[in-house]
Amino acid sequence: MVVTPWEVSGEIDYEKLIREFGTKPLTDDLLERLGRYAGGLHMMLRRRVFFSHRDLDLILDAYDDGREFILYTGRGPSGQTHLGHLIPWIFTKHLQDVFSAKLYFQFTDDEKFLISHELTREKAMALTYENALDVMAVGFDPERTILISNMRNAGLMYNRAIEIARHVTLSTAKAVFGFKDSSNIGIIFFPALQAVPCFLESIFEERDVPCLIPAAIDQDPYWRIARDVAPKLGFSKPAQIHCRFLPGLGKGGKMSSSMPETCIFTTDDPKSIERKIMNAFTGGGSTISEHRERGGRPQECPIFLYEYLLFEEDDAKVGELMDKCRRGEILCGECKAIVAEKVKRFIERHQEMRERARGMIEDLFLDRYLERRGIRA
Numbered sequence: 544m545v546v547t548p549w550e551v552s553g554e555i556d557y558e559k560l561i562r563e564f565g566t567k568p569l570t571d572d573l574l575e576r577l578g579r580y581a582g583g584l585h586m587m588l589r590r591r592v593f594f595s596h597r598d599l600d601l602i603l604d605a606y607d608d609g610r611e612f613i614l615y616t617g618r619g620p621s622g623q624t625h626l627g628h629l630i631p632w633i634f635t636k637h638l639q640d641v642f643s644a645k646l647y648f649q650f651t652d653d654e655k656f657l658i659s660h661e662l663t664r665e666k667a668m669a670l671t672y673e674n675a676l677d678v679m680a681v682g683f684d685p686e687r688t689i690l691i692s693n694m695r696n697a698g699l700m701y702n703r704a705i706e707i708a709r710h711v712t713l714s715t716a717k718a719v720f721g722f723k724d725s726s727n728i729g730i731i732f733f734p735a736l737q738a739v740p741c742f743l744e745s746i747f748e749e750r751d752v753p754c755l756i757p758a759a760i761d762q763d764p765y766w767r768i769a770r771d772v773a774p775k776l777g778f779s780k781p782a783q784i785h786c787r788f789l790p791g792l793g794k795g796g797k798m799s800s801s802m803p804e805t806c807i808f809t810t811d812d813p814k815s816i817e818r819k820i821m822n823a824f825t826g827g828g829s830t831i832s833e834h835r836e837r838g839g840r841p842q843e844c845p846i847f848l849y850e851y852l853l854f855e856e857d858d859a860k861v862g863e864l865m866d867k868c869r870r871g872e873i874l875c876g877e878c879k880a881i882v883a884e885k886v887k888r889f890i891e892r893h894q895e896m897r898e899r900a901r902g903m904i905e906d907l908f909l910d911r912y913l914e915r916r917g918i919r920a
């Protein structure tokens with residue numbers, strides 16, 4: 544198993560990641576607490592899509608004491624957005640609604656430029672705006688959402704990043720990210736930039752405002768650096784809540800833009816969605832009679848997992864589907880047809896929201912926000 548910000552491969556053992564990364568499991572106590580604020584547990588918590596955290600308890604303690612916190616998450620614009628990316632964003636929107644929290648959303652166009660030889664700077668920037676449409680299509684409150692493009696907002700971001708970078712040695716960066724002598728020096732500096740938004744609200748408000756980061760667990764190395772440096776700059780350590788990965792449509796592995804045929808992109812047309820889903824790997828038997836006799840393995844099946852992790856909110860319905868699959872009562876073709884319809888409807892709605900977001904994006908970038916607030920930073 545390899546889980547880094549730039550590579551996720553092998554059979555992912557989430558319990559082992561908690562041990563290796565030194566995070567904490569989301570306990571029943573914490574879930575109950577989260578459920579109390581929201582008046583019920585979000586599906587992604589009930590199903591343990593979010594399974595691990597750091598200092599979530601401290602964030603909730605601060606909130607109970609009447610202190611607000613900010614949310615921070617992001618996207619590395621290397622291509623169009625896929626369904627996997629939406630998992631942390633949908634849950635972040637839920638947290639924004641429940642806690643009326645401000646969200647800083649970072650686009651690391653610089654990171655993607657630095658690690659990909661195919662991407663020009665112009666293309667990386669253009670993808671930031673494309674991906675921003677998807678972010679706002681999820682339904683974030685524009686009054687409480689600030690978009691950051693590392694390239695567009697380079698002046699402010701660079702000045703804050705050097706304050707962080709000065710506290711991070713090359714040996715720490717190598718140990719955390721596995722950088723080699725052949726790594727370019729831009730990417731070695733880059734983790735300082737991903738740490739900056741953790742502290743922006745504190746900088747603008749000139750007081751310590753805690754930060755909670757919802758993201759998949761692949762981003763965790765960045766937070767080790769940010770947490771190490773935070774007290775040296777007089778800020779609280781940023782807290783995290785980590786989710787698991789939505790699988791791709793192939794056998795094993797997360798949904799990843801580097802394998803487009805195994806991804807459902809938010810810009811896909813209905814025909815491509817149908818084709819990709821109908822060609823997907825499943826957890827079913829190799830023949831119909833074997834499937835009827837022995838049943839399928841829903842927990843290894845991307846089609847079932849799309850229902851479980853993202854689409855079917857009704858626990859009873861998802862439980863029934865799992866049982867039917869295990870007993871061989873539903874065939875993979877039938878299941879694929881049901882899920883293909885749901886995905887098509889979901890993407891169609893998302894594309895409408897994406898178009899509606901087009902007019903609002905420009906005003907949400909950090910430079911515009913600071914202008915409106917009269918903040919010089």
Ligand code: TYM
Pocket residue numbers: 548615616617618619620627628629630631649650651654737756757758759760761762786787788789790797798799
């Ligand atoms: P990126 O663009 O690789 O991923 C964006 C977000 O999606 C999550 N993710 C997934 N979640 C579930 N299933 C998947 N198959 C899947 N693939 C990706 C990632 O964990 C991430 O939350 N360097 C970052 C951009 C970034 C960022 C942040 C992310 C900047 N600041 C703060 C999270 C929080 C990146 O390239 O993400």
